[in-house]
Amino acid sequence: xxxxxxxARKAHYATGTASAAHATDPVQPLPEKxxxxxxxxxxxxxxxxxxxxxxxxxxxxxxxxxxxxxxxxQARTSKGIGGQFGGINSPTVFNSGANVRQFWDGxxxxxxxxxxxxxxxxxxMGAKWDDVVAKLNKDAALVAEFGKxxxxxLTKGAVLDCVATFEKSLVTPNSxxxxxxxxxxxxxxxxxxxxxxxxxxxxxxxxxxxxSLGGQSFEKMGRAEDYFEARGNPxxxxxxxxxxxxxxxDRHKFKVPTLRNVALTFPWFHDGSQTDLAGAVKVxxxxxxxxxxxxxxxxQVVKFLESLTGEFRGVPLK
Amino acid sequence: xxxxxxxARKAHYATGTASAAHATDPVQPLPEKxxxxxxxxxxxxxxxxxxxxxxxxxxxxxxxxxxxxxxxxQARTSKGIGGQFGGINSPTVFNSGANVRQFWDGxxxxxxxxxxxxxxxxxxMGAKWDDVVAKLNKDAALVAEFGKxxxxxLTKGAVLDCVATFEKSLVTPNSxxxxxxxxxxxxxxxxxxxxxxxxxxxxxxxxxxxxSLGGQSFEKMGRAEDYFEARGNPxxxxxxxxxxxxxxxDRHKFKVPTLRNVALTFPWFHDGSQTDLAGAVKVxxxxxxxxxxxxxxxxQVVKFLESLTGEFRGVPLK
Numbered sequence: 001x002x003x004x005x006x007x008a009r010k011a012h013y014a015t016g017t018a019s020a021a022h023a024t025d026p027v028q029p030l031p032e033k034x035x036x037x038x039x040x041x042x043x044x045x046x047x048x049x050x051x052x053x054x055x056x057x058x059x060x061x062x063x064x065x066x067x068x069x070x071x072x073x074q075a076r077t078s079k080g081i082g083g084q085f086g087g088i089n090s091p092t093v094f095n096s097g098a099n100v101r102q103f104w105d106g107x108x109x110x111x112x113x114x115x116x117x118x119x120x121x122x123x124x125m126g127a128k129w130d131d132v133v134a135k136l137n138k139d140a141a142l143v144a145e146f147g148k149x150x151x152x153x154l155t156k157g158a159v160l161d162c163v164a165t166f167e168k169s170l171v172t173p174n175s176x177x178x179x180x181x182x183x184x185x186x187x188x189x190x191x192x193x194x195x196x197x198x199x200x201x202x203x204x205x206x207x208x209x210x211x212s213l214g215g216q217s218f219e220k221m222g223r224a225e226d227y228f229e230a231r232g233n234p235x236x237x238x239x240x241x242x243x244x245x246x247x248x249x250d251r252h253k254f255k256v257p258t259l260r261n262v263a264l265t266f267p268w269f270h271d272g273s274q275t276d277l278a279g280a281v282k283v284x285x286x287x288x289x290x291x292x293x294x295x296x297x298x299x300q301v302v303k304f305l306e307s308l309t310g311e312f313r314g315v316p317l318k
Numbered sequence: 319x320x321x322x323x324x325x326a327r328k329a330h331y332a333t334g335t336a337s338a339a340h341a342t343d344p345v346q347p348l349p350e351k352x353x354x355x356x357x358x359x360x361x362x363x364x365x366x367x368x369x370x371x372x373x374x375x376x377x378x379x380x381x382x383x384x385x386x387x388x389x390x391x392q393a394r395t396s397k398g399i400g401g402q403f404g405g406i407n408s409p410t411v412f413n414s415g416a417n418v419r420q421f422w423d424g425x426x427x428x429x430x431x432x433x434x435x436x437x438x439x440x441x442x443m444g445a446k447w448d449d450v451v452a453k454l455n456k457d458a459a460l461v462a463e464f465g466k467x468x469x470x471x472l473t474k475g476a477v478l479d480c481v482a483t484f485e486k487s488l489v490t491p492n493s494x495x496x497x498x499x500x501x502x503x504x505x506x507x508x509x510x511x512x513x514x515x516x517x518x519x520x521x522x523x524x525x526x527x528x529x530s531l532g533g534q535s536f537e538k539m540g541r542a543e544d545y546f547e548a549r550g551n552p553x554x555x556x557x558x559x560x561x562x563x564x565x566x567x568d569r570h571k572f573k574v575p576t577l578r579n580v581a582l583t584f585p586w587f588h589d590g591s592q593t594d595l596a597g598a599v600k601v602x603x604x605x606x607x608x609x610x611x612x613x614x615x616x617x618q619v620v621k622f623l624e625s626l627t628g629e630f631r632g633v634p635l636k
Contacts, residue, residue: 021563023424024419024536024559024563024568026535106341197567200567206524206525206535209534210534217527218344219524223521249515250342
């Protein structure tokens with residue numbers, strides 16, 4: 001959670017504005033636009049899709065963060081270089097600029113730090129930044145374009161900066177839910193509205209809060225009831241925040257994921273264990289809140305969650 | 319909770335920075351300084367203390383928000399014009415610029431809207447803005463100074479703008495807790511550190527989160543166990559957010575108060591019913607989290623809370 005920001009925010013973002021009836025709701029609309037330098041966004045988009053960032057030139061950032069698949073890969077865990085599978089579910093890149101830190105365990109402070117990691121991860125892109133930068137610098141046209149944007153030309157820092165700038169532009173406004181928050185009563189059906197009521201009344205919105213419905217804090221997976229014992233098969237990735245901070249009290253804590261576009265970011269949870277959104281809702285109710293929802297209530301919450309699918313550059317996400 | 323702000327925030331605020339060991343903590347240091355126009359801050363400070371804003375010229379904003387009393391009046395409810403008592407405890411003005419909305423029930427969107435209210439409230443300052451502005455416009459020296467700051471001179475909007483600007487400057491950094499977060503291991507004793515651990519582990523930091531330890535969301539007073547039945551004597555102010563939104567689901571919801579300088583903002587709760595910080599901690603544990611803390615644990619949490627008293631313009635709050 002970041003405070004002291006309302007004035008600063010007004011200056012930089014075209015705000016999605018809730019109607020008076022929803023002014024105090026725990027969930028607020030996404031901004032419609034983030035003010036960013038267009039040339040760097042465009043270059044970042046190219047680099048995000050450039051497979052030269054991987055050692056064997058088979059993978060780009062988009063391989064695990066496919067904009068056509070909700071900003072992730074819709075796989076349990078991601079396939080890296082040489083067909084190796086990673087240990088954790090790829091989080092969506094959409095709206096990731098709003099996260100308080102990056103990665104499930106928060107080990108990167110921001111998108112620049114995040115983007116540096118996978119390139120050198122031996123089971124992801126398996127490259128070395130020195131090699132990647134040397135390779136890209138053989139592309140004279142690309143070097144010339146970087147020269148116009150960055151005084152030091154095509155460096156690791158410049159690549160990371162433009163990728164992060166592009167990622168900050170990946171905001172998905174105008175979901176049916178946001179349109180309803182902004183005053184369009186017909187944007188949601190009765191079930192979705194009831195689902196949102198339940199979502200707030202049962203306490204989901206305490207952590208899945210704000211414009212992103214998450215991304216602002218780290219909470220224990222199994223806050224109310226143990227999650228890992230029932231699932232079995234413990235992995236290193238299950239440590240969560242503890243893996244980064246080395247504090248025992250941080251065991252099984254993960255960044256609360258955004259629920260924006262959640263219908264597209266399957267399978268769910270850090271372990272990608274849930275392939276059914278209703279099932280994910282039931283597990284969250286039980287393990288995080290120690291409560292049980294009826295099947296009818298779960299279906300309503302799912303309808304609400306499905307209404308969180310927004311638009312990217314004006315085109316509905318599918 | 320406001321997201322999409324990290325970049326914007328960096329541009330406007332000198333950030334208090336947590337050490338690497340505390341980078342992912344739910345509580346983060348206050349910024350050391352907020353970048354605001356100094357002349358408007360200074361004029362706002364004068365207006366904040368100007369009793370001509372009340373009908374009988376006995377009260378200023380500072381009467382209920384005394385900077386020497388933790389930014390509030392340290393009274394159960396505030397004494398307004400003619401000795402009338404209000405219905406709710408005065409929240410602190412310190413760090414109030416970080417609140418997602420203003421007032422316990424969130425009925426004001428920001429500090430400008432907030433500041434407009436008490437002047438015309440018949441049991442607070444009991445004035446009319448037209449009269450106040452006319453009265454102030456008889457002060458030629460003041461009018462001249464407003465003319466330098468605001469093109470339309472001394473108007474209601476100008477008075478509110480400079481008061482709100484001054485209020486945004488009321489940040490209280492460098493508390494012992496923030497110094498500890500920033501890496502000074504000796505800034506807290508063992509009890510306070512243990513109290514913070516409990517505060518996080520038991521779930522207090524879920525709502526009392528971020529730089530302000532609150533101010534970002536509305537939560538039900540009596541989330542886990544009923545608060546009002548035991549207290550008795552229901553009042554209109556107990557409705558909380560429902561009083562503003564008219565939604566039954568918002569009954570007894572209040573803006574989660576900041577815990578910054580909480581040792582000074584007694585008595586506690588919206589009803590000012592708690593005069594003992596240990597008692598307030600016990601009630602919160604029971605009614606919000608459905609848990610019980612031992613007396614030793616309560617004492618540790620209190621030590622932590624006492625470490626949240628910061629500085630105003632470099633001078634320790636007392």
